[in-house]
Amino acid sequence: MDFNNLDHLYRQVIMDHYKTPRNRGAIEGGVTIDMNNPTCGDTIRLQLAIEDDIVQDAKFDGEGCSISMASASMMTQIVKGKTVEEALQLAEIFSEMVQGKDYDDEKFDLGDAEALSGVTKFPARIKCATLAWKALERGVEEGK
Structure with a gap:
């Protein structure tokens, strides 16, 4: 697949998660994290139910924006x-990926x-993409 087709596919995946977000809603109980990106105004409320690690x-x-909301949808899926440790590893790998750093995509599947x-x-736009993942890191720490 050439770069233009791959870029188009990636845009479609992002827009799908933005227009039809997965796991949008609330959880009773659990950990609630509110975060925002003051640079662009993105806000997120992430809720996690963590039990037995x-x-x-x-x-x-x-x-x-589409990037921050799609990223939140993807992250929740x-x-x-996953274990708390695996979730934190995925957050670190995601952060490395969006910063253009090498990561082991054989060992860690970031899916969509x-x-x-x-x-x-x-x-x-990196802060837009990582907002939900930063909320995950904070939520996991508070949920321990």
Whole structure:
């Protein structure tokens, strides 16, 4: 697949998550994290249900650009059922990916979130892409 087709596919995946977000909503109980990106105004409320060191559920709500909301949707899908340690590793790998750093994509499957790898070309958008993941890191720490 050539670069233009891959870029188009990635844009479609991002827009799909933006227009039809997965795991949008609320969880009763659990950990609630509110974060915002003051640079562009994106906001997120992430809720995590962590039990026996496993992310049992993850939901979000918020407002923002297509990148931040799609990233939140993707992240909540990826971390469900993962251990806290695995979720934190995925957050670190995602951050490295959007900053253009090498990461082991054989060991860590970011699923649809790999569509956000192109954000590295737009440094101002990295904070949009990582907002939900930073909320995850904070939520996991508070949930311990």
